[in-house]
Amino acid sequence: MLDSNAVNSAISQSYKHGFVTAIPSDTIPTGLNEGVIRLISAKKREPEFMLSWRLAAYRHWQGMTEPRWSSVRYPTIDYQNISYYSSPLTNNPDSIDLKDVDPKLLATYEKLGIPLSERLSLAGVAVDAVFDSVSVATTHKKKLAKLGIVFCSMSEAVREHSALVQRFLGSVVPPGDNFFAALNASVFSDGSFCYIPPGVRCPMELSTYFRINAAGTGQFERTLIIADKNSYVSYLEGCTAPQRDRHQLHAAVVELIAMEGAEIKYSTVQNWYPGDAEGNGGIYNFVTKRGECRGDRSRISWTQVETGSAITWKYPSVILRGEGSVGRFHSVALTNNHQQADTGTKMIHIGHNTRSTILSKGISAGFGHNAYRGLVKVLAAARGARNHSQCDSLLLGNTCSAHTYPYIEVKNKSSKVEHEATTSRISEEQLFYCQQRGLSREQAVSLIVNGFCQEVLRELPMEFSVEARKLLEVNLEGSVG
Amino acid sequence: MNILEIQNLQVSVMNKPILRGLELRLGAGEIHAIMGPNGSGKSTLANILVGRGDYQITAGTIRYQGEDLIVRSPEERAMAGVFLAFQNPVEIPGVSNARLLKEAFNAHRRYGHLPEMDAMTFRTHLQERAKHLGLSDDWLLRPINVGFSGGEKKRNELLQMLVLEPNLAILDEIDSGLDIDALTDVANGINALRNNLRSMLLITHYPRLLEQVHPDKVHVLIGGKIVMTGGMDLAGRLEEQGYGWLSEVAA
Ligand SMILES: Nc1ncnc2c1ncn2[C@@H]1O[C@H](COP(=O)(O)OP(=O)(O)OP(=O)(O)O)[C@@H](O)[C@H]1O
Ligand SMILES: [Mg+2]
Numbered sequence: 001m002l003d004s005n006a007v008n009s010a011i012s013q014s015y016k017h018g019f020v021t022a023i024p025s026d027t028i029p030t031g032l033n034e035g036v037i038r039l040i041s042a043k044k045r046e047p048e049f050m051l052s053w054r055l056a057a058y059r060h061w062q063g064m065t066e067p068r069w070s071s072v073r074y075p076t077i078d079y080q081n082i083s084y085y086s087s088p089l090t091n092n093p094d095s096i097d098l099k100d101v102d103p104k105l106l107a108t109y110e111k112l113g114i115p116l117s118e119r120l121s122l123a124g125v126a127v128d129a130v131f132d133s134v135s136v137a138t139t140h141k142k143k144l145a146k147l148g149i150v151f152c153s154m155s156e157a158v159r160e161h162s163a164l165v166q167r168f169l170g171s172v173v174p175p176g177d178n179f180f181a182a183l184n185a186s187v188f189s190d191g192s193f194c195y196i197p198p199g200v201r202c203p204m205e206l207s208t209y210f211r212i213n214a215a216g217t218g219q220f221e222r223t224l225i226i227a228d229k230n231s232y233v234s235y236l237e238g239c240t241a242p243q244r245d246r247h248q249l250h251a252a253v254v255e256l257i258a259m260e261g262a263e264i265k266y267s268t269v270q271n272w273y274p275g276d277a278e279g280n281g282g283i284y285n286f287v288t289k290r291g292e293c294r295g296d297r298s299r300i301s302w303t304q305v306e307t308g309s310a311i312t313w314k315y316p317s318v319i320l321r322g323e324g325s326v327g328r329f330h331s332v333a334l335t336n337n338h339q340q341a342d343t344g345t346k347m348i349h350i351g352h353n354t355r356s357t358i359l360s361k362g363i364s365a366g367f368g369h370n371a372y373r374g375l376v377k378v379l380a381a382a383r384g385a386r387n388h389s390q391c392d393s394l395l396l397g398n399t400c401s402a403h404t405y406p407y408i409e410v411k412n413k414s415s416k417v418e419h420e421a422t423t424s425r426i427s428e429e430q431l432f433y434c435q436q437r438g439l440s441r442e443q444a445v446s447l448i449v450n451g452f453c454q455e456v457l458r459e460l461p462m463e464f465s466v467e468a469r470k471l472l473e474v475n476l477e478g479s480v481g
Numbered sequence: 482m483n484i485l486e487i488q489n490l491q492v493s494v495m496n497k498p499i500l501r502g503l504e505l506r507l508g509a510g511e512i513h514a515i516m517g518p519n520g521s522g523k524s525t526l527a528n529i530l531v532g533r534g535d536y537q538i539t540a541g542t543i544r545y546q547g548e549d550l551i552v553r554s555p556e557e558r559a560m561a562g563v564f565l566a567f568q569n570p571v572e573i574p575g576v577s578n579a580r581l582l583k584e585a586f587n588a589h590r591r592y593g594h595l596p597e598m599d600a601m602t603f604r605t606h607l608q609e610r611a612k613h614l615g616l617s618d619d620w621l622l623r624p625i626n627v628g629f630s631g632g633e634k635k636r637n638e639l640l641q642m643l644v645l646e647p648n649l650a651i652l653d654e655i656d657s658g659l660d661i662d663a664l665t666d667v668a669n670g671i672n673a674l675r676n677n678l679r680s681m682l683l684i685t686h687y688p689r690l691l692e693q694v695h696p697d698k699v700h701v702l703i704g705g706k707i708v709m710t711g712g713m714d715l716a717g718r719l720e721e722q723g724y725g726w727l728s729e730v731a732a
Contacts (some may be wrong), residue, residue, distance in 0.1 A: 424574070427571070428534075429571040430571050430573050432533060432534075432555065433567070433570065433571045433573065433625075434573075434581065434585075435532075435554075435555040435556045435559065436531050436555055436556075436559050436564075436565055436567075437559055437581060437582075437584075437585035437588075437641065437645065438556055438559040438560045438584075438585045438588035438589050438592070438645070439556060439581075439584055439585060439588055440556050443584065443588070447576055447580065447581065447584060448573060448575065448576060450575075450576075451573070451574070451575025451576035451577075451580070451624070452574075452575045454575065
C-alpha cells in the first residue's frame with residue numbers, strides 16, 4: 001500500500017500553461033439575456049437565421065434545470081456572473097493573413113508549443129487557434145481549399161458557408177438536447193468548422209487549439225465536422241487556460257457527421273487548468289460531443305486524454321444509424337488532487353450490423369474522483385449489432401476513488417453486448433521493484449500509468465501521443481511520496 | 482578492498498528482531514553463498530541491502546565500496562550497482578520487460594554520466610542477453626512477470642542482471658523452481674558475468690547451483706546470525722545432515 005501521508009502531501013502541481021497574455025480585450029459585461037445574445041450575434045455579423053436559432057435555444061434553456069444526475073459535486077454556478085463574450089481587441093475577424101495577427105497572440109501560441117506560422121508549424125497539421133471567444137488564425141487554409149476542404153472558424157462558416165451550416169448545425173446535438181448544450185446554442189462564440197467533400201482523404205491532421213485567457217469569462221465553442229461520402233479526416237483538439245483561483249466554465253458542443261463510407265477520427269488532449277492541490281480554481285469542463293454515422297459503412301472514433309479541468313463532464317457518443325457503421329471510444333481520464341471526472345460514452349445502435357467498442361482507462365490519485373458512465377443501447381431494428389466494452393480503473397493511494405456505471409439496453413435478440421471491468425491499485429511492491437532497477441518512484445508511477453493506458457495512447461497521432469504521455473507525467477507529479 | 486562490509490547488523494520487523502548482529506565481508510570478485518533454514522533472515526538481509534522499507538535497522542553498519550549504504554535511497558543503490566534478484570518477483574501489468582529494462586538501463590547510464598543508449602542499440606544489447614538465457618524476442622514484449630511460471634520469473638530476474646551488469650548482485654533463491662536445464666542456463670548466466678570486480682551473494686537451499694558456480698565461501702545463517710562459514714564441503718554436509726547439528730553453535 002502506498003503511504004497515504006506521502007500521497008496526500010501533494011507537492012504543488014506544476015501546470016505549465018498557467019500564464020496570462022496581457023492583451024486588451026473587448027469583454028462584454030457579465031450577465032445573460034436576449035440582449036446579450038443579440039449583441040454576440042451582431043458582433044459576429046451573423047445572418048438572421050443564426051440569431052433566431054440562438055434565441056429559440058435560449059428560450060428553451062430558460063425552462064431547463066442544471067443536471068445533477070452525475071457524480072460530480074460543485075457549488076451552484078451563477079450564470080448571471082459570467083461574461084459570455086471576450087475577444088482580443090486587436091483581432092481582425094476578416095483577416096486571412098498571419099501578418100495581421102497581433103504578435104502577442106502569435107507569441108502566446110508559440111509558448112504553448114503551437115506555432116501558427118505555416119513555415120514553423122508541425123508538418124502535416126493545420127491549426128485553427130481559438131482565443132477566448134474568437135478564432136484568431138487558421139493555418140493551411142489555401143492548401144486545403146484546393147481539395148475542396150473547408151476548414152475555418154465557425155464564425156466564418158456561418159457567414160460564408162451558411163447553407164452547409166443551416167443544413168447540419170444542431171442535427172446531431174439539437175439546441176435543446178441538454179442544459180449545457182442549450183446554453184451553448186444560445187451563446188456559442190467560436191470553434192471550428194470542417195467539411196470534407198466526397199471521396200477526399202484529408203492530407204493533414206486538422207486541429208483546433210482552444211485557449212481561455214480572460215478572467216471571469218466562459219468559453220462556449222461549437223465545432224461541426226462533416227465528412228461527405230467516402231471521405232476521411234483526422235481531427236485533434238487541444239486546450240489550456242491560465243492558472244486562476246476562480247472556477248471558469250467551459251461548455252462546448254461538438255457535432256460530427258459521417259456520410260456513407262466516410263471516416264472521422266476525433267482526438268482530444270484536454271489540459272485545462274485543473275485547479276491547485278487544495279481544489280481552488282480550475283475549469284468546469286461540461287461538454288456535449290456526439291457523432292452520427294449517418295451513412296452505411298461509416299466510422300467515427302473518439303479518442304480522449306483528459307488530464308486537466310477541475311471537473312470533467314463529457315460523454316462523446318456515436319449514433320450508429322448507417323448499416324454496418326462502426327463507433328469507437330477510447331478514453332484516458334486522470335484525476336489527481338481534488339479533480340473530478342464523470343466521463344464515458346453512449347453508443348446507440350440503430351442500423352443492422354453496427355459495431356462499437358469502448359475502451360476506458362481511469363486513473364485516480366490524491367483525492368481524485370473518477371467515474372466511467374456509459375450507455376450501450378441496441379434498438380429493435382439493429383439486427384446483428386455488436387458491442388465490446390472494457391473499463392479499467394487504476395488507483396494510486398487510498399484517498400481517491402473510481403466508479404463504473406455501465407448501462408446496457410438491448411432490444412434486439414441477435415445482438416451481442418459484452419462488458420468487462422477491472423480495478424487495480426499500484427502497489428508498494430511494484431514501485432519498489434522498479435526502484436530496485438534504478439527508477440525513482442515518480443518514474444515508476446509514470447511507467448506503470450503509461451503501460452496502463454498505452455492501448456488508448458496508441459490511437460492518437462504520433463506527435464500528440466508524445467504530448468499526452470508528458471501531460472500524464474506532469475499531472476501525476478506529487479502523487480507519490 | 483571489500484565491496485561489502487556488514488558489521489553487527491541488527492534489524493527488526495514490527496519490533497520483532499530478525500537479524501541479530503550479522504557480520505559479513507565480501508571481497509571484490511568473490512561469490513559467497515548464504516544458506517539457512519526457512520525464516521532465518523536471508524531475504525531480510527537481501528531486502529535491507531537494497532533499501533526496502535518496513536524494516537528497522539536498530540544497530541550496525543553496512544559499507545558498500547567503502548561508503549555507508551544505509552543512507553542511500555533504493556534507486557541510488559541500484560544505480561550504484563547493487564542488484565537484487567527477488568525471491569518473489571512482482572507482476573507489473575501493462576509494462577513490458579523491454580520497456581522497464583530500457584528505462585532502468587538508461588537511468589544507470591545517466592548516473593554514470595554516460596549518454597543514453599538509443600532504442601535500436603539497446604534492442605540489440607537486450608536481444609543478445611536474452612539469447613544467452615534462451616529467451617525469445619516475444620518474451621521481451623511480455624508484461625513483467627504477468628502469467629510467468631515460477632521458473633520463468635527466475636530467468637527473467639537473471640536477464641535483468643545480465644542487462645544491468647551490477648557490481649554486487651544478490652540472488653535470492655534464483656535456483657528454486659528451476660528445472661535441470663534452466664538451472665544450467667542460470668549457472669551459465671552467473672558464470673558469464675563473473676569477473677574479478679563483480680561480487681555476488683547467492684541465497685539458496687540446495688548445493689546443486691553451487692556445484693556449477695563454485696562459490697568462494699558458504700555461510701550458514703541461523704537465527705539472524707552467520708553461525709558458520711566454510712567451503713563447498715559445508716554445503717554438502719548441510720544437504721546430508723540438515724541444520725540440526727548447528728543449533729548448538731547458533732544458541
Ligand atoms: N515484512 C514483514 N512483516 C512481518 N514479518 C516479516 C516481514 N519480513 C520478514 N518477516 C519475518 O522475518 C523472518 C525472516 O524472514 P525472511 O524472509 O528473511 O526468511 P528467509 O530466511 O528468507 O526464509 P526462506 O528460506 O523461507 O525464504 C520470518 O519469521 C518472517 O516471517
Ligand atoms: Mg527468503
